[in-house]
Amino acid sequence: MPDSWSIVAGLYAGGPDVEAAGVNDGAVVQLRAVDGRPLVSLEAPLLVHVPGEAERLLGDGVGAPPVPYWWTEVRASTALPEAVPLAGSVAGRLTTLLGGAVWPAEAGLAVDVLTDSTAVVLADRPVVALNAWMSEIVRTVAAAGLALQIVTPPHVRLSLPLRTALTGAPNRWVVQDPDCGYYDGLSGAVLHWQDGTFTPVRDEAGAASVAAAFTEAAPAAERQLVVAFRVLHEEVTDDLVLGRALGAAWTALTGAAPAGWGTAEPVNLAWSAQQLTDLARERSPEPTHLLAVGAPERPALATSRVTRAENGVAEDITLTIGYGEDETPPLDAVESLARTLVEEHGLVSLLASLRRGRRDLTVPPHFEAPPIPLSFTLGAADVRRMGLPHARRPPLDLRPVELGPAVHYPLGDGTDAQAWTVLQQLAEHLKVNAES
Structure with a gap:
C-alpha cells in the first residue's frame, strides 16, 4: 500500500507553484495551479486480486506485477499543457519509491x-x-x-x-x-x-x-454468447445470499466460477457471493450496480443490478462470454441452465442470444451486428398468472419445453435474424394473455 509519505513525495514532483487538495471525501487528491484550476488527479489506490485485469484494460506487455498489486491512476487535465508532463513526474516518482510499473505517462x-x-x-x-x-x-x-x-x-x-x-x-x-x-x-x-x-x-x-x-471494417469471426436474466428472491431474510444465480450461470457455461467482482474496472476483488451480498445490504434500499469477470483464458464479463422490488429483492444480470473462431459456444447448456435457475434461484425470465463480436469482449468503433436470439424462458410466476395451456401453445412454429412450472422456448441457433421477429410475436402472445 502506498504510504502517506510516498504520496506526499510524489506530489512534490509538482514543485512549489502548485497546491494539493482532497476531493470526493479524500478519495482523490488534486494538484491545482495557482489560479485554482485542476492539473493532476491522483486516485486512492485499489488492491487488485484478480489476474489479467491490467492486461484486459491496458493490453499485453503492460508489465503488471503478480496479483495482488495496488493500482492507482494519475490523471492529467488536457486543458493545461503543463498537466501531462506533471502527471508523468508524479507517477514516475511513486514507482521510484515503491516499485511497480507505469503505463505510458502521456496518456491521460x-x-x-x-x-x-x-x-x-x-x-x-x-x-x-x-x-x-x-x-x-x-x-x-x-x-x-x-x-x-x-x-x-x-x-x-x-x-x-x-x-x-x-x-x-x-x-x-x-x-x-x-x-x-x-x-x-x-x-x-x-x-x-x-x-x-x-x-x-x-x-x-x-x-x-x-x-x-x-x-x-470486416465483421469479426469471433463470437459472444449473451445470457440476460432476472431472478427474484421473495423471501428476504438474514440468510439471503445474492450472486448465487450468477455463479450458477457462470459455472454452467464456462465450467468455473467467476474470478472476481467489484463496482468498477479494474475488477479488484476475488469472487465472494457473501461480500457481494454485504455490499448490497449496506446500500439498500438504493440499487447496487456490480461487475464480475472471469479468468483470462475464458473471457467473460457480467453486469448485475440489485434492487428492492415490491415482493422481494431482484437481480438483473447480463453475462457475456467470448469465443474464438475455432471455439464452440455451449448453446446446448442454456436449457439446463434455465432449469437450474427455475428450480433453485427464482427465475423470472431469461433471454439467450449469440452475436459476432470480439473474443476479448471489448467494443471497437465499427459496425457490429446485433445479437440474434437463441431462446427465451418464462419463469413460473408469469406462467402461473397466464395459465400453462396458453404459455405452451404460442401461435408459432415453436416447440416449447416445460421446465417444471416454467416454459422454455427455443428460437434458433443464432444464425438467422428472423428469430427477432419470432421473439416479438412470442412476446405479444404472452403479453396479451398476461394483461387479460
Whole structure:
C-alpha cells in the first residue's frame, strides 16, 4: 500500500507553484495551479486480486506485477499543457519509491470541455473502461441532465460496461477520423461540433450520413454468447445470499466460477457471493450496480443490478462470454441452465442470444451486428398468472419445453435474424394473455 509519505513525495514532483487538495471525501487528491484550476488527479489506490485485469484494460506487455498489486491512476487535465508532463513526474516518482510499473505517462483522462449541455472527456488508451472515476462522471453528468461524450482516436476500444453505460442519446462515443472529422463509434453517424455538443451532420432532407470507417471494417469471426436474466428472491431474510444465480450461470457455461467482482474496472476483488451480498445490504434500499469477470483464458464479463422490488429483492444480470473462431459456444447448456435457475434461484425470465463480436469482449468503433436470439424462458410466476395451456401453445412454429412450472422456448441457433421477429410475436402472445 502506498504510504502517506510516498504520496506526499510524489506530489512534490509538482514543485512549489502548485497546491494539493482532497476531493470526493479524500478519495482523490488534486494538484491545482495557482489560479485554482485542476492539473493532476491522483486516485486512492485499489488492491487488485484478480489476474489479467491490467492486461484486459491496458493490453499485453503492460508489465503488471503478480496479483495482488495496488493500482492507482494519475490523471492529467488536457486543458493545461503543463498537466501531462506533471502527471508523468508524479507517477514516475511513486514507482521510484515503491516499485511497480507505469503505463505510458502521456496518456491521460479528464473532463476537458464542459458546456451547458455536454461534458466532454478526451481519452487515449487501448481500452477506455468504467473505472471509479468514469463511474462518478457518468452518475454526476446524468444527475445534472447533461450529455456525456467521450472523444477518442480510432484505435481505442471501449470496455463492455462503459459501452452499456453510454447506451442511448444524448451520450456518445465520438471517434476522430481523418476523412470525415468525427463519427459516432456506436452508430456510425458523422458528427460535428455545434452549439456546445457533438451532433450528427444532416443533409437538406434531414438525413444523417454514416462514416466509411464505421462500415469498412470486416465483421469479426469471433463470437459472444449473451445470457440476460432476472431472478427474484421473495423471501428476504438474514440468510439471503445474492450472486448465487450468477455463479450458477457462470459455472454452467464456462465450467468455473467467476474470478472476481467489484463496482468498477479494474475488477479488484476475488469472487465472494457473501461480500457481494454485504455490499448490497449496506446500500439498500438504493440499487447496487456490480461487475464480475472471469479468468483470462475464458473471457467473460457480467453486469448485475440489485434492487428492492415490491415482493422481494431482484437481480438483473447480463453475462457475456467470448469465443474464438475455432471455439464452440455451449448453446446446448442454456436449457439446463434455465432449469437450474427455475428450480433453485427464482427465475423470472431469461433471454439467450449469440452475436459476432470480439473474443476479448471489448467494443471497437465499427459496425457490429446485433445479437440474434437463441431462446427465451418464462419463469413460473408469469406462467402461473397466464395459465400453462396458453404459455405452451404460442401461435408459432415453436416447440416449447416445460421446465417444471416454467416454459422454455427455443428460437434458433443464432444464425438467422428472423428469430427477432419470432421473439416479438412470442412476446405479444404472452403479453396479451398476461394483461387479460
